[in-house]
Amino acid sequence: MVQLDRPAPSAASIRRWRQYLADERAEASVYRDLASHRTGEEREILLALAEAEGRHEQHWLALLGENAGRSRRPDLQTRALGLLARRFGSVFVLALAQRAEARSPYESDRDATEAMAADERIHEEVVRGLAARGRARLSGTFRAAVFGANDGLVSNLSLVLGISASGVSNHVVLLTGLAGLLAGAMSMGAGEYVSVRSQRELLEAATPATDTHIVLPQLDLDANELALVYRARGMEVAEAEAHAAEVLGRPDPDLGDAPALAESDESDDGVDEHEAIGTGLGAAVSSFCFFGSGAVIPVLPYLVGLSGLTAVVVAAVLVGLSLLATGATVGLLSGASPLRRGLRQLVIGYAAAAVTYLLGLLLGTG
Structure with a gap:
């Protein structure tokens, strides 16, 4: 919250706050422009980032009050980022946005709240995650x-x-x-x-076969060779046997553990390893x-x-x-x-x- 009894701001503070305000507006616009080139979850994430920048904008507006005046131009790097976002919306723009978030001055500025500084750190990681998907596809x-x-x-x-x-x-x-x-x-x-x-x-x-699960109903429950599959993939003996018993004990084992047998070849960020290689x-x-x-x-x-x-x-x-x-x-x-x-x-x-x-x-x- 902005303190109502704080002394009148100096001219230097007003200039700095106006610059922050312009940059926050420009960054929000960048994320909205990037979102226009995306669909699904990525679009929602980028719009949420734009909304967060809007909260920061309101903080500087509240501090400025009647001193807000005409909107200033954002800094050169943010303007260039906005131009690229409107024209391309590519992984290069996300990489630049990541660097922009990393340059945030809020941690050392007493007029910015701790929550705002924390937001910027988190935004850097969010954009890093989005950019990582594109980097993997390009790699x-x-x-x-x-x-x-x-x-x-x-x-x-x-x-x-x-x-x-x-x-x-x-x-x-x-x-x-x-x-x-x-x-x-x-x-x-x-x-x-x-x-x-x-x-x-x-x-x-090294990719598991996709149709192995169809033989599960015919496995010998006592021999339980399914446990060998899980042990070969790194499970301990007890864990592998317990998991195999659970799978074989299901009413329809041929349907119940298809994902477990035919493991996805996608990485944690949803990028296919084959796609990443090219x-x-x-x-x-x-x-x-x-x-x-x-x-x-x-x-x-x-x-x-x-x-x-x-x-x-x-x-x-x-x-x-x-x-x-x-x-x-x-x-x-x-x-x-x-x-x-x-x-x-x-x-x-x-x-x-x-x-x-x-x-x-x-x-x-x-």
């Missing part, structure tokens, strides 16, 4: 795409710089870069296809295309006729910008700092390229 193909793009950028930059440093002609560097692009893209695509197909086959081999063809195509798109960037300066140190510098700059972009994208999806992830990608990529360039210099002068 298979997205993993192949990110790895493909980064491998193309780093490996072909290293190849081009190493060959260029050895002193060969511009034509040889260009051909080498294009050969590296094609060979790497084919290798990445084939490797991803085999990897994902193998992983899916292992999952399928398909072999999808991963292969994604990896091929993204490796190619990454590997062509170091070659671009040579394609347009640049040579020597100029081509090396331009290639390094273009690849650096691309590494920053891919790292920032991973950071956004993971809810981490985009800048930190981007810089990490940049340092790793440049380190690999620098080593290859130095080796090229050594070989060229040998």
Whole structure:
């Protein structure tokens, strides 16, 4: 509750409260926009988050009273988040919303209630849970795409710089870069296809049969071999025997324990493990295309006729910008700092390229 006998607020406090008010209104709008792209439970959760932000809005309105004045513009990050939510409503927006909730200043602001600070912490976890579903669905193909793009950028930059440093002609560097692009893209695509197909086959081999429950009525009640099924799945002997006896003691055991025998292959957040891995063809195509798109960037300066140190510098700059972009994208999806992830990608990529360039210099002068 807002205290009625509190002293007149300072101009700085009024400005801060107005900003909080604008941000709360914008965040509520973001959740409503996200809900418009969802159905069922996710839609209800997002609308409940919008309602909670509305309660926070009322707190600042009560504090401001007649000082509320005209509505201020929300901060830049919240405005950008709202624009993305209206246009896309994707997992990227949920990841950004998660970061926005984590930045809440209410824990250190004496004008915000403890309940409001607690709400923001809980909101972060709620949005994290919603974003986790989308991240899991993206993880298979997205993993192949990110790895493909980064491998193309780093490996072909290293190849081009190493060959260029050895002193060969511009034509040889260009051909080498294009050969590296094609060979790497084919290798990445084939490797991803085999990897994902193998992983899916292992999952399928470990998934319980869906029709085993139909033989339950014919089992020997005294032998009770159903207990072996539960023991094989990790139950203790006594627990497995008790559960098997309970199942076999039901009037219609062939119907009563179907879910227990044919366990779902979905994770706790409702995402199918096969879906999270992705398909072999999808991963292969994604990896091929993204490796190619990454590997062509170091070659671009040579394609347009640049040579020597100029081509090396331009290639390094273009690849650096691309590494920053891919790292920032991973950071956004993971809810981490985009800048930190981007810089990490940049340092790793440049380190690999620098080593290859130095080796090229050594070989060229040998």
